[in-house]
Amino acid sequence: MITIYRMYHCMYSIKKEDYLPVREEWFSMYESKGINMRSSQFSTHFWFDIAVLEMFEKYGTTFFRKECVWDINWKKIAVYYNRKSTTEFSDPRTTFERIVHLWLKKSQYHSGNRVVKKIDAIIRYLNNKL
Secondary structure, three states: OHHHHHHHHHHHHOOOHHHOOOOHHHHHHHHHHOOOOOOOOOOOOHHHHHHHHHHHHHOOHHHHHOOOOOOOOHHHHHHHHOOOOOHHOOOOOOHHHHHHHHHHHHHHHHHOOHHHHHHHHHHHHHHHHH
């Protein structure tokens, strides 16, 4: 749980002041081919929402309880995609798992810190015992 989270959320380890502006010349090749790089449209629903719902239906949500996918209301997404039953998309995490996910989110920026690494090791130990 911790290793996967730290690996796939590394973008939250970067300080805002370390962000760099995108250089203008990086856009020119795309724009010369007619690709608009100056605006974007965001959707609130994505193809992978359906894929996740299908995995929940196939394996059950308990199988994914230790993954950090529960910051989304999957019941609401299931309703949006007209799934037959939404009760099977409930958050299955234990209180301990919810606390661990909160810890991971809050400590990601400091994940290289010695104290954070020690706490992560304790959580790994407890996670294997529970």
